[in-house]
Amino acid sequence: MALREVLTWPNPRLREVAQPxxxxxxxxxxxxxxxxxxxxDEGGVGLAATQIGVPLRVxxxxxxxxxxxxxxxxxxxxxxxxxxxxxxEGCLSVPGVTAEVERSAHINVHxxxxxxxxxxxxxxxxxxxxxxxxxxxxxxxxxxxxxxEFERKATLIAYEDAAIESNExxx
Numbered sequence: 001m002a003l004r005e006v007l008t009w010p011n012p013r014l015r016e017v018a019q020p021x022x023x024x025x026x027x028x029x030x031x032x033x034x035x036x037x038x039x040x041d042e043g044g045v046g047l048a049a050t051q052i053g054v055p056l057r058v059x060x061x062x063x064x065x066x067x068x069x070x071x072x073x074x075x076x077x078x079x080x081x082x083x084x085x086x087x088x089e090g091c092l093s094v095p096g097v098t099a100e101v102e103r104s105a106h107i108n109v110h111x112x113x114x115x116x117x118x119x120x121x122x123x124x125x126x127x128x129x130x131x132x133x134x135x136x137x138x139x140x141x142x143x144x145x146x147x148x149e150f151e152r153k154a155t156l157i158a159y160e161d162a163a164i165e166s167n168e169x170x171x
Contacts, residue, residue, distance in 0.1 A: 002034045003041050004052040006092045009142065009159065014093055018050050018057045018138040020075050024116030028058065032072045032114045035060040044092045046130045048137035051093050059134035063126045071121075076111035076135055078104075087129045089143045096162030099155045101146050103132045 007014055021028055031054060039047035039060055046061035062070045083105030090098040107128045109121045123131055133143055144155045 002030075002037060004034050004038045006038060006042055006047070006051055007053055009094050009156075011093075013053050013055075014050065014137070014142060015140040016050055016055050017140045018048075018055045020057050021112070024074060024112055024114070028056070028074065029114060031056065031058055032060060032074075035072075036062075036070055039092075042092050045126070046134045047092060048134045050137050050140070057138050059131075059138065061127075061130045061134060063130050065126075072114040073109065073121075073131070073134075074112040074114070074116075076109050076131070078107050078132070078135065079110050080108040082106040085125075085129065087126075089129065089133060091133070091143055093137075094142060094144065094155075094159055096166065097155055097158045099144060099147055099151060101129075101133075101143050103129050103146075107131060 031049060035047050035049060035058065038052060045063050046059060049056045049058040057075045059076065060070065060072045062068055081104035084102055085105040086100050086102055088098050089101045105128065106124045109123065109131055111119055111121065113119050136143065144152045147155060
């Protein structure tokens with residue numbers, strides 16, 4: 001098990017745009033394992049490679065809640081969107097705060113799995129939100145970028161306050 005450090009806001013590497021994976025080799029498979037290990041250890045439902053400082057188009061997620069349903073998406077692309085949904089989102093890179101974000105309610109995604117095989121996925125609810133959230137990371141976006149200016153500022157102030165409280169508690 002290889003745990004990686006999750007970058008937190010305002011680390012500028014979170015704004016880096018990830019590059020496509022040219023080949024799913026042993027290095028990429030090890031990255032997928034590390035992402036899963038780190039995500040589970042942190043208690044998240046999704047994690048993008050850019051969140052651990054690796055600028056490759058790789059994300060992992062597990063929205064199974066009661067039973068594990070891990071999925072790795074490499075070079076994922078949303079090919080269709082339908083409807084809208086509001087979802088209370090949090091992020092391992094912005095710990096301690098959440099905000100309601102509008103996303104597509106139903107999406108179709110094409111991607112490579114952890115063995116390099118092409119796959120297609122239809123998703124709605126939490127899974128659709130998670131895919132969109134993680135793919136945003138690969139484009140250098142965080143969930144608060146999708147908020148109106150006032151909400152974005154309020155979320156970032158709450159995050160700064162939570163970080164101060166966390167630092168005081170650990171001192």
